[in-house]
Amino acid sequence: MVYFKKEHKKMKNKAIQVIVHVDMDAFYASIEQIDRIEYRNRPLVVGADPRAGKGRGVVSAASYEARKYGIHAAMPISQAYRLCPSAVFVRPRMERYLEVSGHIMKILHEFSPVIEQISIDEAFLDCSGTQNLIGPSHVLAQRIKDRIQKGNSLTASVGVATNKSIAKIASELGKPDGLMICRPGDEKKFLADLSLDYLWGAGKKTVGKLKGLGYKKIGDIAACPSEGLIKEFGKRGLHLWYLANGIDERPVIIDVARKSISEEITFSSDVESDRYIEHTLFRISDRLSRKMRNLNLKGRTITVKIRLQDFETFTRNRTFSYPVNDMNTIRSACTYLYRNFTRSNKKVRLIGIAVSNLEKKQAQNTEQLELFQEDKSDVNSVKQEPQKKADELIDEMKRLYGSKVTRAAFLPNFFDRERE
Amino acid sequence: MNITITKQKLARYLSYTDAITSSKTTVPVLTNILLNAEDNILSLQSSNLETGISITDTIDMSEPGALAVNGKKLSGIIRELPDQDVNLKTDEHNRLTIKSTSTDIKAKFVIAGILKEDFPKVKTEPEDEYIQIKADEFKKMIKKVIFSVSTDENKYSLTGVFLEKNDDGLNMVSTDGKRLSLVWRKKDDLKIKADVFHIPHDGVIVPKIVLTEIIKYPFEIDIISVGFSKNQIFFFYDNIHITSNLIEGKFPDYKKIVPEQRDNYFISDKNLLYNAIKRVSVLVDESYNQVKLSIMKNKLLISSKNPSLGGAVEEIPVEYTGEDIDIALNYIYMIDCLKEINSDTVKIDFENSERVLTIRGEDEDNYINLIMPMKINM
Numbered sequence: 004m005v006y007f008k009k010e011h012k013k014m015k016n017k018a019i020q021v022i023v024h025v026d027m028d029a030f031y032a033s034i035e036q037i038d039r040i041e042y043r044n045r046p047l048v049v050g051a052d053p054r055a056g057k058g059r060g061v062v063s064a065a066s067y068e069a070r071k072y073g074i075h076a077a078m079p080i081s082q083a084y085r086l087c088p089s090a091v092f093v094r095p096r097m098e099r100y101l102e103v104s105g106h107i108m109k110i111l112h113e114f115s116p117v118i119e120q121i122s123i124d125e126a127f128l129d130c131s132g133t134q135n136l137i138g139p140s141h142v143l144a145q146r147i148k149d150r151i152q153k154g155n156s157l158t159a160s161v162g163v164a165t166n167k168s169i170a171k172i173a174s175e176l177g178k179p180d181g182l183m184i185c186r187p188g189d190e191k192k193f194l195a196d197l198s199l200d201y202l203w204g205a206g207k208k209t210v211g212k213l214k215g216l217g218y219k220k221i222g223d224i225a226a227c228p229s230e231g232l233i234k235e236f237g238k239r240g241l242h243l244w245y246l247a248n249g250i251d252e253r254p255v256i257i258d259v260a261r262k263s264i265s266e267e268i269t270f271s272s273d274v275e276s277d278r279y280i281e282h283t284l285f286r287i288s289d290r291l292s293r294k295m296r297n298l299n300l301k302g303r304t305i306t307v308k309i310r311l312q313d314f315e316t317f318t319r320n321r322t323f324s325y326p327v328n329d330m331n332t333i334r335s336a337c338t339y340l341y342r343n344f345t346r347s348n349k350k351v352r353l354i355g356i357a358v359s360n361l362e363k364k365q366a367q368n369t370e371q372l373e374l375f376q377e378d379k380s381d382v383n384s385v386k387q388e389p390q391k392k393a394d395e396l397i398d399e400m401k402r403l404y405g406s407k408v409t410r411a412a413f414l415p416n417f418f419d420r421e422r423e
Numbered sequence: 424m425n426i427t428i429t430k431q432k433l434a435r436y437l438s439y440t441d442a443i444t445s446s447k448t449t450v451p452v453l454t455n456i457l458l459n460a461e462d463n464i465l466s467l468q469s470s471n472l473e474t475g476i477s478i479t480d481t482i483d484m485s486e487p488g489a490l491a492v493n494g495k496k497l498s499g500i501i502r503e504l505p506d507q508d509v510n511l512k513t514d515e516h517n518r519l520t521i522k523s524t525s526t527d528i529k530a531k532f533v534i535a536g537i538l539k540e541d542f543p544k545v546k547t548e549p550e551d552e553y554i555q556i557k558a559d560e561f562k563k564m565i566k567k568v569i570f571s572v573s574t575d576e577n578k579y580s581l582t583g584v585f586l587e588k589n590d591d592g593l594n595m596v597s598t599d600g601k602r603l604s605l606v607w608r609k610k611d612d613l614k615i616k617a618d619v620f621h622i623p624h625d626g627v628i629v630p631k632i633v634l635t636e637i638i639k640y641p642f643e644i645d646i647i648s649v650g651f652s653k654n655q656i657f658f659f660y661d662n663i664h665i666t667s668n669l670i671e672g673k674f675p676d677y678k679k680i681v682p683e684q685r686d687n688y689f690i691s692d693k694n695l696l697y698n699a700i701k702r703v704s705v706l707v708d709e710s711y712n713q714v715k716l717s718i719m720k721n722k723l724l725i726s727s728k729n730p731s732l733g734g735a736v737e738e739i740p741v742e743y744t745g746e747d748i749d750i751a752l753n754y755i756y757m758i759d760c761l762k763e764i765n766s767d768t769v770k771i772d773f774e775n776s777e778r779v780l781t782i783r784g785e786d787e788d789n790y791i792n793l794i795m796p797m798k799i800n801m
Contacts, residue, residue, distance in 0.1 A: 323575065335577050362710070371601055371753065372777060372795045375675050 019187045021140060022255060023128040024162045024170035025111060025147060028179040030124035032066035033157050034103055035093055046090035048074060051269070053084035053092050059269050059352075063095050067179055100124075103155060110150050114143070119255045127167055129255040140184045148182060168251035169193060171203045190249025195222030202246060209236070209243070221247045264300060265308075266291045267355025273312045274351045281338055285411060287356050288334035293398055295358065301326035302358035305333055307340045310353035319344055325371065326362045331390050333358065424460045424488025424513040427524065428480075430506050436467050436478045437498035439663065442636060444494040445471035455491040457542045458511065458519075460484050468545045469494060474633055474667040475545035486512075490536035492519050500532045547664035549650025549657040555616040556593075558647040558660060560608060564595045565634045567606040567790055570759040572631045573599035580672030584634055587626030594626075596677055602756045603677060603793040604763075623651050628670035633658065636665060681793065682781060688772035689718055689743035690785065696723075696769065697761040699737045703727045704754040706735045713797050714754040719747045727754075750776045751799040757782075760792035 027033070031049040036042045046069035051060020058080045065074040065083070072087040083090070104123045111118055114137065117129035130143060137143045144161040151159045160181035162173025169185050172194070177183040185193040194201075199210045202221055216235065218224050224232070224247035232240030245251065266287045274280055284307070295301065305327075306320035319340040327333065337356055400408050437456065445453035450472070457468040466479045490513045500521055501509060507525035513536070514520065521532040565584065573581035578600060585596040592609040610620065637647070637658060648659040658665045703714055707727040717724040723741045728734035750773060761769065766784025773780045776799065782792040 321576075332577055339576065370798045372797065373600055374598060374603060374680055374779065374793065374795045375600060 018131065020165045021130040021133065021143070022164055022167050022170045023114075023130050023144065023147065024164075024167070024174045025107075025126050025128065025151075026160050026162075026171075026174045026178070027107065027124035027151075028158045028160055029064055029066050029070075030104075030157075031064035031095060031100055032069070034100055035091075035096075036066060037156050038099070042091050042093075044068065046072060046074070046087050048080075048083050048087075048090050048092050049095050050083070050092070051080045052094065053080045056081050056084045056088070058084070059271060061269075103157070106155055107151060107157075107159075110154055111147070113150065114147055117255050117257055119257060127170065127255045130163075140186075141182070144182050144184065148180075164193075165190065166249070166251035167253050167255065168203050168246050169249060172197070172201050175201065191222075191225060194247065194249055195220065195225065197221045199224075202243065204246060205243060209239075212236075213243075225249075263306075263357050263359035263361065264291065264295060264298070264302070265306075265355060265357035266294070267308060267353055269310075269353045270351065277341075280351055280354055281341065282413075283354055284337045284341060284356065285334050287354070288337055289330050289411075291356055291358065292328055292330040292333050292394065293401070295328040296394065296398060299363060300358075300361050301328040302362070303327070303360035304358065305336045305340070306357040306359065307337050307344070308353070308355040308357065309341070309344060309346065309351060311346055311349040312352050313349060314352070315349075316353075317344065322360065326360070328358075329390055329394055424458065424484075424490060424511065425486035426460050426465060426482055426484040426512075427508050427510050428465065428482050430501060430504055430509050430523070432480065433509055434498065434501045436480070437494070437501055439478060439636065439640070440467045440469040440476055441494040441498050442639075443471055443474050443476045443632075443665075444469045452491070452537060452541060452543070454493055454495070455537060455542065456494040456497060457489065457491040457539060459489040459539065461487050461489075468542070470543050470545050472543065473630060474665070475543075475547075476636070476666075477545050477547050477664045479662050488513050489539035490517060490519055491539065491542040492534050492536040496534055497521075500534075504528075504530075545664075546655070546666055547657065547659075549655070550652040551621070551650055552619070553648035553650040553657070553659060554620055555614075555646050555648050557612075557614040558642045558645045560613050561647050562638050562642075564593070564606050564608060565638050567763045568595045568597040568604040569631065569634055569638070570763075571597040571599055571602050571604040571792075575599065580628060580670060580674055583628040583630045583670040585626055585628050585674040585677075586622060588620065588622050596674070598675065598677060598793075601753070601795050602760075603680070604760065604790075605677070605681065605792075606790045608789060621651075623653065626674065627651065627656060628672065628674055629656055630667050630670055633665055633667040680779065681791065682772075682774075682779065685772040685774060685781075687745050687774060688770055689723065689741040690768055690770050691723065691739065691741040693761060693764060693767055693769045693784070695739050696741075697758065699725050699739050700754050700757055700761075703735045703737050704758070706733055707754060711797070712753045712755055713751050714757075715749055715751045715799060717747070717749050718743055718745075720744060748773070748776060749799055750780065751797045752780070752794055753797060756794045760794070764790065764792075 032047050035047055035049060047066040048062055048069050049064040050062040052058045060080050062074060062076050062078045062080055062083050064076055069087060069090050074083045074086050100123060108118065108120055108126065111126055111128055115128040115130045115133060119127045121127065133143065137146065140163040144163050147161055148159055151157055158180040160174045160178045162170040162177065162183050164170040164173055164185040165187050169190055173183040173185050174181060197220060199205065199213050199218060199221060224244060229241055229244040232244045236243060268283060268287060303326050304320055304322045306318050308316065308318050310316040321336055321340060333356065397409055440456045444456060453471055459466045463481055463484055464479055465482045466477055468477045504523045505525040505527055507523055510522045510524055512520045517536050517538060519534050519536050523530065568584055572584060576582065581598055581600060587594045589607055592607060593613060594605065594607045596603065596605045643661050646660065650657040654669050656667055656669055700714060703725045704727060706729050707714060708729045715726045717726065721740060721743055722738055724736055724738050726734065726736040760782055764784040764787060766786040768785040770783050770785055771780055776796055780794045780796065782794065784790060
């Protein structure tokens with residue numbers, strides 16, 4: 004309890020925060036329904052091609068009409084198809100969504116300069132001190148909703164509270180088209196009767212573990228001393244306990260830099276052949292490294308994600324002492340990681356690569372020069388410079404003539420056929 | 424097996440053998456150390472399939488036998504025992520019982536082991552003859568190059584020290600692609616005793632882990648024996664045999680990039696330079712570790728800059744008469760090699776701000792370090 008008192012004193016000394024969480028309702032699906040009149044009021048699923056129930060990707064978003072059938076994001080597309088074969092199934096149009104997301108963020112900027120966009124359709128605003136300018140919380144929230152409705156014909160759910168965690172929960176509770184406010188001082192009461200699934204920051208595993216420990220509602224956690232949770236979860240336990248007590252001091256961070264960049268492929272049927280998987284890793288490295296070069300990004304940590312036929316998902320990573328974005332390094336790291344992974348005879352359903360620990364390459368770069376760069380003798384992997392030039396050349400070729408203009412000589416033709 | 428051995432000796436042997444045991448749990452048997460007692464000789468062995476070690480010693484024993492047990496646990500137990508002799512005894516269920524002979528404590532430890540037959544055999548003898556080398560000099564050579572070994576597994580052939588014969592002795596080279604250390608000694612300096620002094624494949628790449636073990640070890644007899652087979656290297660010193668697979672692959676043709684002595688150079692007091700770089704480096708931007716050397720007539724400015732913190736600059740006197748030039752580099756590379764130079768003054772020669780720098784001790788003509796600069800960012 005000591006922590007709690009200390010924390011509360013700290014809070015009292017601060018002016019009351021007004022944190023707003025804005026979450027767009029069924030974002031991708033709503034955009035599709037706005038752009039195409041014929042999709043309106045129909046169950047609509049954005050995601051992979053269902054191929055009459057044989058498709059293998061997942062649902063990216065479902066309209067509220069589709070959710071009535073039990074369809075939700077991250078569900079296998081085949082299952083969604085079974086639940087509602089008559090739904091409209093469309094492929095995602097990321098560019099369009101990004102464009103709309105841009106509009107919405109622009110609107111939010113009218114309300115506060117302190118904005119943290121946490122995903123394409125979600126953002127936190129720190130509106131502390133804007134009461135005199137805009138008005139009390141409910142006026143503020145309604146105005147944000149109206150502006151978005153007017154500007155884009157989309158509905159948003161808005162939560163207002165004294166901290167991020169509760170604001171997020173409030174917008175979630177109000178969905179769709181929600182407006183929910185937790186008044187300063189009401190935090191504990193607000194959370195007390197909610198199920199643990201609402202605890203933002205606690206994943207499925209953690210919630211499962213908490214339930215196993217006998218906690219049912221958020222209030223149950225708040226009512227217990229923090230020691231038990233600390234014993235069970237370590238430092239994270241204390242964090243969870245704070246959250247349950249309505250305490251969350253994380254600030255709204257402006258302009259969070261991109262944390263990672265990734266690409267993955269779900270195979271059209273589960274794959275056994277290591278050779279095929281390594282070739283696929285090669286292809287993904289190629290695409291990912293190109294994407295990174297286009298964005299002028301380099302990263303130090305390379306992660307391979309492997310999902311096996313039984314949906315169990317594994318990641319393996321390694322970190323370099325220097326940031327990289329060239330295809331060869333990414334590929335060889337991934338191949339190395341993959342070869343050190345034992346999949347115990349199970350087939351692979353999905354494979355992907357993510358690069359994190361990113362750095363934006365500055366215009367004037369602090370680049371470490373290489374000793375052997377002028378060396379033309381056949382020393383494998385030491386010759387960085389030629390590889391860089393080759394990467395740049397291929398980038399340019401693909402930009403001008405399309406992505407199929409070149410292919411690594413050892414890659415068999417079947418990849419060309421398979422490409423959608 | 425029923426043996427008695429002094430605690431200190433056993434603890435020491437276990438720390439050497441446990442350093443080699445595999446930390447990877449993919450092959451669980453490799454986390455073990457094999458104890459083998461025969462004819463009043465105890466041998467301890469461990470292996471990680473790349474590197475193997477075997478230590479032998481004469482001991483008191485009342486019953487021969489062998490058992491492999493978890494290395495971490497066994498050394499953990501022995502470390503906690505008082506300084507008296509330790510008794511190790513196996514039973515028919517492949518369990519090892521450990522007791523101290525001290526009357527102060529009445530502790531008994533039992534750990535389950537595995538049979539000798541299930542433990543990989545550690546090969547200890549080379550196919551060719553051993554070459555005997557003065558251990559002290561050999562260790563000094565290792566220390567002068569080991570810090571430049573690459574830790575990047577993508578550059579596999581750089582993850583070890585390159586050992587090759589020169590006209591009249593031995594070269595050791597290491598590089599991580601950004602810096603390079605090269606040290607050489609004459610056959611006489613190393614007191615090499617061998618009928619034929621030969622290193623296979625015109626030079627071999629020795630994994631860092633073996634060499635790290637050798638420099639850690641305090642030699643009783645100042646001799647290390649080195650031998651080879653086609654793809655392995657063997658070391659033998661005091662009562663220790665250590666064997667390692669050689670790193671396959673081609674070490675880069677480093678001779679091409681070591682420049683001749685160049686006209687553009689400055690000479691500095693080594694300690695002055697070392698201390699100034701260390702001071703200035705406190706404020707480097709840690710993602711790049713860059714310091715800038717601004718070389719001017721008879722003075723050198725060393726500076727660091729950290730966009731979120733500030734920066735530092737220090738001036739030291741040097742001998743230099745050429746044109747002003749700025750060179751940026753990773754300060755760690757400089758610190759690492761200055762530490763190993765045995766000379767009061769150092770000579771650093773360069774061509775321009777994007778070509779390699781060479782660092783030599785003025786009184787040490789058999790040791791060179793090369794450092795590649797960084798592009799200047801301040």
